[in-house]
Amino acid sequence: MTINGRLFLLDDDELISSMLERSLKKAGYEVQSETSTDDVINKIAAWYPDLILLDIHLDEDKSGLAILEELKREEIPGQVVMLTADDSAESAITAMKLGAADYLTKPFNMDEVKLVIANIIEKERLREEVDYLRKAKIAEHAAEMIGESPAIAELREKGEKLAKAQVRIVLITGESGTGKEVAARYIHNRLHGDRNGEYAPFIAVNCTALPEQLFESELFGHVKGAFTDAKSDKKGMFELANGGTILLDEIGDMQMSLQSKLLRVLEDRSVRRLGGKTDIPIDVTVIVTTNTNLEEAAASEKFRADLFYRLNTFPLHIPPLRERKEDIPLLARHFLEVFSQTYLKKAIRGFSPEAEEILRAYQWKGNCRELKNVVERIVVLENTETILPQHLPAALTKGTFAERIDPNTFILPEDGISLEALEKDLIGQALKRSKNNQTKAAKLLGISYDSLRYQIKKFGIN
DSSP: OOOOEEEEEEOSOHHHHHHHHHHHHHTTEEEEEESOOTTHHHHHHHHOOSEEEEESSOOSSOOHHHHHHHHHHTTOOSEEEEEESOOOHHHHHHHHHTTOSEEEESSOOHHHHHHHHHHHHHHHHHHHHHHHHHHHHHHHHHTOOOOOSHHHHHHHHHHHHHHHTTOOEEEEEOOTTSOHHHHHHHHHHHHHOEETTEEOOEEEEETTTSOHHHHHHHHHEEOTTSSTTOOSOEEOHHHHTTTSEEEEETGGGSOHHHHHHHHHHHHHTEEOOBTOOSOEEOOOEEEEEESSOHHHHHHTTSSOHHHHHHHTTSEEEOOOGGGOGGGHHHHHHHHHHHHHHHTTTOOOOEEOHHHHHHHHHSOOTTHHHHHHHHHHHHHHHOOOSEEOGGGSOHHHHTTSHHHHSOTTSOOOOTTOOOHHHHHHHHHHHHHHHTTTOHHHHHHHHTSOHHHHHHHHHHHTOO
16 A cells, blocks of 8 residues: 555544544555653654644643644654644634644544645655755766866776766775765766656765664664664665665775675675565665775775675775866866855956965865865955955965065065066066076966966066
């Protein structure tokens, strides 16, 4: 039988509660009903209902409106429909202001009750679908691997080959922040693509974020009664990713006890829910990422060697940003475009050549993530058309040519000076000293080769 949704019913009238529960179960809903307010918030949270039917007038200790307020304050998911014997507009308006989706007046017309519930659940599912498709489109845009370095070009080429061959297990290594998830989404998009308007699922699991006692249940699912709070069957991440991709982020942090179970899933292409007795076939691409050297971890018995060899069939490595400096300006411009649209469509056109040179010279220990954060901070805090060196954080400019100039070597004349003429003269001196070798001249001036060529063209220097 198809389950139309999960409902939680709270009404202190046992006759009404029993009647509603019986009718709604016949209509295809899973229903948990309560007549007491004792620990009701935790009971609702544990049930994960699609919709909550809540009587306004309960016992003296806690009213339905108070419970509604608490549900919204705790951000517990599930739409709320209030039940009331009072057909006055005042109570209904109060409930709607507090966040109720609708209200039903006693005595009930069951056809109306079913229609209201069905409409609310359908609207919520449509909203979730729209959110999912919007996120999928954003993820598709974000999954373009930006860069012109040989390493990124090779990564794109290998990703295309793996997708074309329908490879089902990929290992992506690299320092934190290098863009391993972006590479994973890049492979996913080329492997699954847009199938007649339907998006294959992409489920990302952070192996460090979930407690060990919950990890197996979240990854493989569980059956009703598998443990104390398992009140119903639940699909795991692998089942939810069926037909698409599951990303296991930072696989090096996975507990050894789970590694053997993951290996069995990879070998058998099936999962068994916690407490279950049957294997469920899955068709899923497994992409794992790590900033740990798994080969060394396996050698020191901190990671299962057999799992490492299974994962290491198709390895991809993303070098740190400091080793592919030609990608830094491209990434910076990309992040600038994204955040300029995000934050009030700020009209920042780009970076000056000097600012880009400073970005290239910086070591970026946090890799692409650190660069992204820097650009976002600049977009939010600065009001400028062009990002100059003075707009960059002090950590980036420390030790650059700007700080190596002794402020006492030149004193500004009383009547001022032409900065343009001074720049032109210094460029001329640098070219003369380097015997017109522009690369050496750029180093003498502490600027990039491209920046020097721009200045030569600007001033018309022969």
